[in-house]
Amino acid sequence: MNSLKKKKLVIVGGGAAGFFTAANVDGDQYDICILEQSGDVLQKVKISGGGRCNVSHACFDPRELISFYPRGNKELLSVFTKFQPSDTMEWFQQRGVALKIEEDNRIFPHTDSSASIINALMEAALQNGAKILTNKVVKKIEKRDKNWIIKTASEEFIGDSVVFCTGSSPKSYQLLRDLGFDMVDLVPSLFTFNIKNKSIEGFMGTSFPRAWVELPRLKKEVAGPLLITHWGLSGPAVLKLSAWCARELFAMDYQVEVVVNFLGMHRSNAEAILNDFKSKNAKKNIGQAKIFELTHRFWNASLEMKGINPSKTMGNISNREVQLILDHLCNNRMQVKGKSTFKDEFVTAGGVDLKEIEFKTMQTKKHANFYLAGEVLNIDAVTGGFNFQACWSEAWLIAQALNRTKELVS
Structure with a gap:
């Protein structure tokens, strides 16, 4: 008789989207592992807004919200109808992070410190049992039977599902090209x-x-x-x-x-x-x-x-x-x-072609149990917390999709 065994979730990229996924996935269903190529996680969160972290933007109408996204606006409409800035505010406030809306509608923690946001994300991920591994540069990703094999220089990680959210690293894009994804060439934005x-x-x-x-x-x-x-x-x-x-x-x-x-x-x-x-x-x-x-x-x-x-x-x-x-x-x-x-908040236009994504779940159409979120996609926004909001919303959809997957693992 099969017993309900934890499935393995590998999150490639320790940024906003990666941690928000780990924070919202059901830790009773999943063994969660975050692989970050650098020596520190959540680096963009740390420097955003001059170190204060511009969490989101007080725009609560999805149709108005998408007007701040030069690329991805049509696709994000359905995403924002499920999780938008008011949901982001509620999520952080429920975890003890008081937020404020400034005159220009940017949303920041009351502490004016990105550490408040980082600590909330870290704590939520760790509560779900997430293992956070730094200095893990992924060299190759391949499908083996029903599993995903994620290879670094010295290790192999096995996942039933993969969330790929590395940002706009050219090396990461090559990994995706190797998996057959159509890519839109990168150009600078902002x-x-x-x-x-x-x-x-x-x-x-x-x-x-x-x-x-x-x-x-x-x-x-x-x-x-x-x-x-x-x-x-x-x-x-x-x-x-x-x-x-x-x-x-x-x-x-x-x-x-x-x-x-x-x-x-x-x-x-x-x-x-x-x-x-x-x-x-x-x-x-x-x-x-x-x-x-x-x-x-x-x-x-x-x-x-x-x-x-x-x-x-x-x-x-x-x-x-x-x-x-x-x-x-x-x-x-x-x-x-x-x-x-512009400062350290470098953003690019380009990435995985949006035709590759099923936006109800952020799962790729080419590969089951392979999800994409964040700047790795050909989605970007103007300044003001919009790029983070796309990360939170996409990661939320991924976590909900994963939580609905309850099949037995022998």
């Missing part, structure tokens, strides 16, 4: 624009809360906060634009014209505001005028760049000078000449 332009030279750290950034050649425009850095332009607006145009910008070798509207308003509106201020403050020096939401230094440098004396009174500003100011602030054309990685 990067800043390298720009040398007098308009922004010397203004590192200056931010614009409501800007518009456009790539005319690609017919794509994004609104949001903008930041000048020592290498060019960054901030949510640029990062979002880089994500949506990741493949096109890669093909163009990151050489493209960008149009910046520092004010984040239509030129006609800006003109009306400037002329209204001019008529009401004719005797005020333009350099001292606070007309738009700009720093005093940036405003004065803009005037000087256009040959306008900051000491000139508003009443003496000509219509031609008004148009020069508006050109500079609302239609500033710059040349992008390369990119830079």
Whole structure:
């Protein structure tokens, strides 16, 4: 007579998706083993949000939520209807991690420390009996009878099921190619624009809360906060634009014209505001005028760049000078000449073709009992906790699918 024996689950990758799977799988059904190639687990969780861990984003409508994913949005709709940010918040809060929603809707632990999230994931995984093995570089994965054989340099691990969630490592992608999966080539996403332009030279750290950034050649425009850095332009607006145009910008070798509207308003509106201020403050020096939401230094440098004396009174500003100011602030054309990685939160577009996945369970169509989650898939999002949310949701579906598998193992 057969007895109910624990099945073996091997999770390849000790990141967010891997640990969330291990935390939600039924430990009474499974012997769980996490294989991490580096010397430490949950490294992206640790550095996310400047070490505070941007757990998710307070967007609770799945149809709105998918709009933050340049790739994978259609497929994720069904995923998010089953597990979304409110579920993520509840999961962590039930495990003693108080969360907060900040003004920009990003979700963080109250402690402002990624350690709170890491400890909760570790504790939940360990409670399920998960074995966490680091410095285990997987060299090969193959099917042997009904089992999966996962080979490292010195060991073999046997699994009834495999969850593969290694992130975007090229070596990991080769393992998947060897298993016959169709792959979409990797290109960088979420990067800043390298720009040398007098308009922004010397203004590192200056931010614009409501800007518009456009790539005319690609017919794509994004609104949001903008930041000048020592290498060019960054901030949510640029990062979002880089994500949506990741493949096109890669093909163009990151050489493209960008149009910046520092004010984040239509030129006609800006003109009306400037002329209204001019008529009401004719005797005020333009350099001292606070007309738009700009720093005093940036405003004065803009005037000087256009040959306008900051000491000139508003009443003496000509219509031609008004148009020069508006050109500079609302239609500033710059040349992008390369990119830079955004902090340590490197994200790629590309990975396993989404046609390979059954999104009700995250099981692959080619191989039974082989699941994929996280950045290994051709799914990515803009900044703000969205990439983690995809990991939590996909891992949740995998755990539920595994928990429903109750066949006897002899």
